[in-house]
Structure formats: structure tokens, C-alpha cells
Amino acid sequence: MHKVITSTLLACLLSFSAHSCQLRMGADSYFPPHLIPGGNDWQGLSIELAQVLAKEAGCELTILQSPWRRSLQLITQGQLDMLSHLSFSEQRQQDFLFIGPHHLETVVLIGDPQRLPALQKLEQLASWSKEFLVAILNGAYYGEAFEQLSARTDFGPTLVEIRSHEDKLALLDSGRVDAVLEDQSTLYYWQQTGQMEHRSYQQLLVVYQNPVYFGFSRHTISDEMAVQLDEAWQRLYQQGVLQQIRARHLPELPLPAPAAIF
Structure with a gap:
């Protein structure tokens, strides 16, 4: 009887543990x-x-x-x-x-290379004028180099903070921003699912990995x-x-x- 009770109790405890x-x-x-x-x-x-x-x-x-x-x-x-x-x-x-x-994670800058100044390295991003708008995710971390660069008083482009990833492609299409910071895998997804068809957006620069x-x-x-x-x-x-x-x-x-x- 004692063994039965013990076994039943053990089963109950294990069940509780799993569901808890x-x-x-x-x-x-x-x-x-x-x-x-x-x-x-x-x-x-x-x-x-x-x-x-x-x-x-x-x-x-x-x-x-x-x-x-x-x-x-x-x-x-x-x-x-x-x-x-x-x-x-x-x-x-x-x-x-x-x-x-x-x-x-490989964060890349995505935009239309025909409309934006060419970049060879991250430091050159500071030379963009304030007229260029770059969308970033609110609260996201893009690496120490980008943090230091964007904090400089002579940093050029205007950073636009958005609440979710969902809006980035729409913002590009509407012309409300000129470029976005996004994971390279998302760019692959856009390309594989045909969302980049008839669009000229490309990876411009690797910002952070x-x-x-x-x-x-x-x-x-x-x-x-x-x-x-x-x-x-x-x-x-x-x-x-x-x-x-x-x-x-x-x-x-x-x-x-x-x-x-x-």
C-alpha cells in the first residue's frame, strides 16, 4: 500500500513539475x-x-x-x-x-544604391547628410562601433526609431526613409519570397555581426x-x-x- 501511494505521489509530482x-x-x-x-x-x-x-x-x-x-x-x-x-x-x-x-545576427544597411552615397566602411556613414533618413528598431543594439558613431555630433543621417520590424519595407516603399538597418536573413527572406521583385533595394554595408x-x-x-x-x-x-x-x-x-x- 505504501509503495502504491508513493508511486502515485511521485507521478503526481512529476506531472505537476512538467505542467508548472x-x-x-x-x-x-x-x-x-x-x-x-x-x-x-x-x-x-x-x-x-x-x-x-x-x-x-x-x-x-x-x-x-x-x-x-x-x-x-x-x-x-x-x-x-x-x-x-x-x-x-x-x-x-x-x-x-x-x-x-x-x-x-548580421545587421546590414539596406537601400537603393542609385539614390544613396556609396559606402566602403561604417565610418563613412557619418558623412551622409541629415536629409537621409535611416530606420532603426527602438531598443535594438547595433554594436559598439555604431553606438559610438551615431553619438557623434557630426553624425550625418537622421535615425528614425520604429516600434517593430513590420514597418521597415513599407517605410522604404513609401519613401518615408531612405534606408533601414535589418538582419541579413530578413533580406534573404524578402528576396526568396519575391518581395524584392521590381525593387532596387540592396545590401549597402555590413554594420554589425x-x-x-x-x-x-x-x-x-x-x-x-x-x-x-x-x-x-x-x-x-x-x-x-x-x-x-x-x-x-x-x-x-x-x-x-x-x-x-x-
Whole structure:
């Protein structure tokens, strides 16, 4: 009788443990091929990677739509558990545990080369006049070199902060901005899906390259849970599961090797 009760209790505890691991992931409205909303049915590379990671770690994943800057705030308030595409910094390490990386982010300047001054290196961007408008994502990090350059008093182009990735191509098409800073993988997506047809936009300059991670909130995720998530990520990598998902979306770009930062 005692063994039966013990076994039943253990089963209940395991069931409770599995269902008590709830991961709330903040997602911007539209960031192809990584985040593609469809009502309650989100799709995209980052979504699929997050789903298999949560399942392997014994967790349930809920996607909550939220602009990037707002998501960063919700993490610190304990209302979200994770984000994708998080660059590492010592400041962010105060709030985040970094699992992955899940993508090698390559930020490029995109625009019409027939309408814009030619660029060979990042420093030349400062010479553009104020008349040129460049859209950037509010709260995004584009590397220390760009941060220092854009803070200079003689920095030329006007930076236009927008709330989501969704608006960038529309802003270019409407002529409200002359160029955008965007991940190279999004440019590939636009090209592969025919969205660049009859458009003259091209990659003008590589601005920044850096691995990005799934960032888990230190306010809601324990160290033990972080280890469990990291071990799950490494198992999936060793089994080739992550690489298979990656190949369906971005066959041109390999998945970085695991290198978590706690």
C-alpha cells in the first residue's frame, strides 16, 4: 500500500513539475523568417527553435506579442520569461541568462544604391547628410562601433526609431526613409519570397555581426531551470534537430555551436 501511494505521489509530482514549467516568450509583430504571426499560430525559425527547446526541457511555451522595447521592460517586471535575438552585454546579463546562440545576427544597411552615397566602411556613414533618413528598431543594439558613431555630433543621417520590424519595407516603399538597418536573413527572406521583385533595394554595408541568444529572465527562471534549458539545447544540437529546423528556413547560414552565458 505504501509503495502504491508513493508511486502515485511521485507521478503526481512529476506531472505537476512538467505542467508548472510555463515559459512566456515575447515576440515582435513581424520579423521574417524568424517571427511570423498568424493569429494564435505563430510560425518562423525562432518560434520552431523555441518550441522544440521548451518541449525538450519539459515546459509549455506561450507566445505573447509585444514590441521589442516593451518586451525588455516586461522581462524586468517578471511578466515575460524569455526573448529571442538577444545580444549579450554585461548590462543585459543583470536581467538575462543566455541560452544558445540560436542565430548569427548580421545587421546590414539596406537601400537603393542609385539614390544613396556609396559606402566602403561604417565610418563613412557619418558623412551622409541629415536629409537621409535611416530606420532603426527602438531598443535594438547595433554594436559598439555604431553606438559610438551615431553619438557623434557630426553624425550625418537622421535615425528614425520604429516600434517593430513590420514597418521597415513599407517605410522604404513609401519613401518615408531612405534606408533601414535589418538582419541579413530578413533580406534573404524578402528576396526568396519575391518581395524584392521590381525593387532596387540592396545590401549597402555590413554594420554589425554578433551571435544572438534566447534570453531567459533572471527574475523568473532559476539557475537550476537555466541549466536544464541549456542541457536541452545541447542535446538538440548534438542530435541535429536544431540544424534541421535551421536548414528549412536559412540553408545559407549555419547554426552557431552552443555557448550559453549565465
